Amino acid sequence: MVHTTVVGSYPRIGDTPEEQILRRGIARLDKGEIDEAALKSLEREVVQAVLREQNEAGIEVVTDGQISWYDSQSHLAGKLASVEINGLARYFDTNTYYRQPVVRGPVSWKAPILLDEWTFAQSHSKSPVKAVLTGPVTLASLALDKHYHSKKALALDLAAAVAEEVDALVRAGATQVQIDEPILTRHPEDLALVAETLERIRARKGKSDLILFTYFGDVARILPDLIDAPADLVGLDLVQGAGTWSALAKHGSEKPLILGLIDARNTKEEESAGVAKKVQELGGSIDLKASYLSPSNGLEFLPRDRARRKLRILRTVADEVGVAG
Amino acid sequence: MKALLTTSVGSFPKPEYLSRARTKSSRGDLSKEALRELEEKATAEWIQFQEDIGIDILVDGEQYRGDMATYFAENIEGTEISGLVRSYGNRYYKKPIITDELRLRGPISVDWFKFAQAHTDRPVKGMITGPYTMMDWSFDEYYGSRADACLAFAKLLHEEARALEAAGAKVVQVDEPALSTRFDELPLLVKAVGIVTKGLQANTVLHTCYGNYNDIFAYFNKLPVDQLDLEMSNSGLDLLDRFKREPLKKEIAFGVIDVHSHVIEPEALIRERIEKALTIFSPTQLFIDPDCGLKTRSLEEAQAKLRNMVAATRAVRTAHGWT
Ligand SMILES: [Zn+2]
Numbered sequence: 001m002v003h004t005t006v007v008g009s010y011p012r013i014g015d016t017p018e019e020q021i022l023r024r025g026i027a028r029l030d031k032g033e034i035d036e037a038a039l040k041s042l043e044r045e046v047v048q049a050v051l052r053e054q055n056e057a058g059i060e061v062v063t064d065g066q067i068s069w070y071d072s073q074s075h076l077a078g079k080l081a082s083v084e085i086n087g088l089a090r091y092f093d094t095n096t097y098y099r100q101p102v103v104r105g106p107v108s109w110k111a112p113i114l115l116d117e118w119t120f121a122q123s124h125s126k127s128p129v130k131a132v133l134t135g136p137v138t139l140a141s142l143a144l145d146k147h148y149h150s151k152k153a154l155a156l157d158l159a160a161a162v163a164e165e166v167d168a169l170v171r172a173g174a175t176q177v178q179i180d181e182p183i184l185t186r187h188p189e190d191l192a193l194v195a196e197t198l199e200r201i202r203a204r205k206g207k208s209d210l211i212l213f214t215y216f217g218d219v220a221r222i223l224p225d226l227i228d229a230p231a232d233l234v235g236l237d238l239v240q241g242a243g244t245w246s247a248l249a250k251h252g253s254e255k256p257l258i259l260g261l262i263d264a265r266n267t268k269e270e271e272s273a274g275v276a277k278k279v280q281e282l283g284g285s286i287d288l289k290a291s292y293l294s295p296s297n298g299l300e301f302l303p304r305d306r307a308r309r310k311l312r313i314l315r316t317v318a319d320e321v322g323v324a325g
Numbered sequence: 326m327k328a329l330l331t332t333s334v335g336s337f338p339k340p341e342y343l344s345r346a347r348t349k350s351s352r353g354d355l356s357k358e359a360l361r362e363l364e365e366k367a368t369a370e371w372i373q374f375q376e377d378i379g380i381d382i383l384v385d386g387e388q389y390r391g392d393m394a395t396y397f398a399e400n401i402e403g404t405e406i407s408g409l410v411r412s413y414g415n416r417y418y419k420k421p422i423i424t425d426e427l428r429l430r431g432p433i434s435v436d437w438f439k440f441a442q443a444h445t446d447r448p449v450k451g452m453i454t455g456p457y458t459m460m461d462w463s464f465d466e467y468y469g470s471r472a473d474a475c476l477a478f479a480k481l482l483h484e485e486a487r488a489l490e491a492a493g494a495k496v497v498q499v500d501e502p503a504l505s506t507r508f509d510e511l512p513l514l515v516k517a518v519g520i521v522t523k524g525l526q527a528n529t530v531l532h533t534c535y536g537n538y539n540d541i542f543a544y545f546n547k548l549p550v551d552q553l554d555l556e557m558s559n560s561g562l563d564l565l566d567r568f569k570r571e572p573l574k575k576e577i578a579f580g581v582i583d584v585h586s587h588v589i590e591p592e593a594l595i596r597e598r599i600e601k602a603l604t605i606f607s608p609t610q611l612f613i614d615p616d617c618g619l620k621t622r623s624l625e626e627a628q629a630k631l632r633n634m635v636a637a638t639r640a641v642r643t644a645h646g647w648t
Contacts, residue, residue: 011409011410011411012411013409013411013417014408014409015408015409023415023417026414026415027415030415070413070414071413071414087585088413088585090505090506090535090536093506093507095412095461095462095503095506096411096412096413097412097413098413099414266464266465266466267407267422267464267466268464268465268466269466300410301410302410303408303409303410303420304408304409305408306407306408
């Protein structure tokens with residue numbers, strides 16, 4: 001029986017008034033009508049709802065939906081020493097934007113960033129909550145570097161900071177820690193640098209499982225080396241990165257994988273039997289029992305009701321793979 | 326000599342009374358007719374403002390639009406509108422979902438063009454959300470291929486462009502903010518925009534913004550329009566050197582106003598930007614406008630920015646003896 005998980009983000013608002021408390025809360029905070037503490041409690045209400053929705057869909061390893069993240073870059077980088085946050089930049093090929101971190105000096109970790117969020121989520125979840133962090137090479141690539149003038153030097157310092165955070169999360173009880181490196185789908189030549197940063201993070205992972213996830217495209221050309229990277233599991237986008245399928249069928253994998261095969265960027269619903277069949281065909285070349293099925297990337301690019309439906313499709317596919325397997 | 330004609334990219338902020346009316350209308354507390362009346366009032370006010378300050382080529386200000394892709398999709402058969410998705414921070418929008426073959430129900434923006442044009446003797450731009458952006462900003466449950474969806478939009482939008490022209494539009498602008506999303510799809514964009522503009526007598530414009538222009542530069546001369554409308558003040562002034570080496574064989578509307586900043590650019594700064602542009606482009610090739618739509622600014626900010634833009638342009642014309 002193959003396992004199920006998600007990648008990270010989840011839509012923070014839906015179409016009903018109850019699903020829009022966070023949007024209204026942020027607007028009220030901006031007007032000075034509520035304080036940060038009140039906003040925090042609204043965020044936590046939404047996190048609980050997001051955990052409930054994943055739970056009801058039967059997802060085995062969940063996330064907090066990154067509900068308090070302004071975006072994938074500034075939430076982490078903005079809390080490190082010597083990093084300022086600048087204007088908006090387009091996030092990969094999505095029609096979404098991130099506030100660009102500007103590196104003004106040597107980067108270092110100051111205090112836990114995700115620890116409180118993760119601890120809260122885990123204490124309200126029956127299933128394990130995966131800690132998800134943007135990887136140092138993606139952070140370095142999307143930031144504006146005014147200090148190092150070297151992506152590698154910046155990425156290695158960012159890796160040291162990410163490793164500190166991972167250490168804090170693992171000490172608090174995180175059993176799965178995921179490092180997202182979508183930049184590898186654009187710059188496969190960065191794989192050696194990703195591997196080097198992962199070595200540093202791995203040294204602080206304790207007993208947790210360390211996951212490397214790539215999305216927004218395929219990694220066919222680097223797949224065997226990617227699977228050999230110093231991580232316990234490797235996550236792949238097999239929708240936008242459909243090109244990875246054939247490389248995967250050809251090379252297989254000794255290491256358990258997370259197969260991102262439910263389209264998290266389009267509302268069109270997958271036909272579960274067809275997807276299950278494709279997964280079963282991989283059965284000979286990868287260890288399905290130790291692997292996971294997931295959406296292709298974070299679910300926040302979909303409307304909330306569609307994200308819920310995608311989770312149900314994911315569950316159905318996993319069940320169909322299991323019965324026949 | 327017609328030198329340094331001034332224009333705008335498209336959207337203007339909505340006056341307070343219209344924003345309130347839109348909220349009421351979305352709750353069902355205001356009739357469509359009552360809302361339309363206020364949209365017309367706001368449009369007429371913006372036309373009057375542009376005439377008063379002396380802009381040469383006008384826009385209707387898009388007072389009747391929410392999102393630029395959703396507005397077009399709502400008027401195209403074969404689409405639904407999705408629930409909210411996040412753009413960034415606390416901003417959300419609804420995306421079109423293509424659920425069936427796309428078909429035009431009738432003209433989309435022609436009524437508003439006619440309304441605006443009837444209020445002025447100066448040319449008003451016809452405004453079309455481009456086929457590539459319509460595709461990139463929609464979910465596709467029908468075509469299954471980005472190219473097919475994009476070209477299907479292009480065919481319909483060509484009909485819309487023809488209808489605008491038949492209604493008297495002397496300028497038709499195609500908005501493609503998604504242009505720089507995927508460089509490998511630029512040939513598709515060129516093909517799709519070419520379908521939209523094919524055979525038009527009107528002056529055709531392509532607007533884009535906030536992209537990495539260096540990567541798309543090679544395509545500028547291939548874009549099948551008469552004029553490029555580019556955001557220049559926010560990030561593009563450094564592109565001028567490249568234009569010096571690789572001349573643009575089209576007109577250019579040169580953005581001199583940062584639409585994301587509250588700061589009202591002083592006249593002197595705008596003059597400087599125009600003079601810089603004049604070192605590369607001829608005064609008849611060069612049009613002056615803001616970087617992008619001004620809808621995210623307050624009404625007062627937008628008007629102050631436009632006033633300074635026109636005053637600076639006049640000063641440059643006078644200094645060069647172009648009147
Ligand atoms: Zn624009």
